[in-house]
Amino acid sequence: SAVISQKPSRDICQRGTSLTIQCQVDSQVTMMFWYRQQPGQSLTLIATANQGSEATYESGFVIDKFPISRPNLTFSTLTVSNMSPEDSSIYLCSVERGNSNYGYTFGSGTRLTVV
């Protein structure tokens, strides 16, 4: 099963700045997923990142705000741009574990606070 290293684990940022979150997987995966968990809310899918193509964004999320890179089959980044306090959330990346009994593996998450 895949192991994901996600960085940074937390950050406090000034409004108007940008933060890039990185996820490194220990094996090659076709798709990587980025989620947001706002305080007291459920996880919401932001986008799906395929290597070699543009990410697919869910309704309510746009590339200008959340640009994603997927340069190879083991790495992806999510940037939160022009941040406001409303962007304060936990951001998580995920991959399918390749085992039908265990589903998806998640990174440890990035807790972002925008002040």
Place this chain on the structure above:
Amino acid sequence: KQEVTQIPAALSVPEGENLVLNCSFTDSAIYNLQWFRQDPGKGLTSLLLIQSSQREQTSGRLNASLDKSSGRSTLYIAASQPGDSATYLCAAGLQGGSEKLVFGKGTKLTVNP
């Protein structure tokens, strides 16, 4: 639009008690149903995955059931331990293999020694 609801939002039990966490979903056309555990400051740990053709899955003290027709899943935890304290999330995988998961808000479980 698929919506997932988890009841109760929080649960506190004494150590050793058996307990059930509930998850309901509005659209029965799901691909699978997955239960996760989330510890404070950490990511999600996958506990059990039930495919749409299955009725239940077991792992150790955990048993998850799925009833698609009624739009419900339960997670049964036997002989609870303080180490089981965490937030438990269920997620419905949308049909069609789109790999999209729709999450509930979770049940925060506290097991008291």
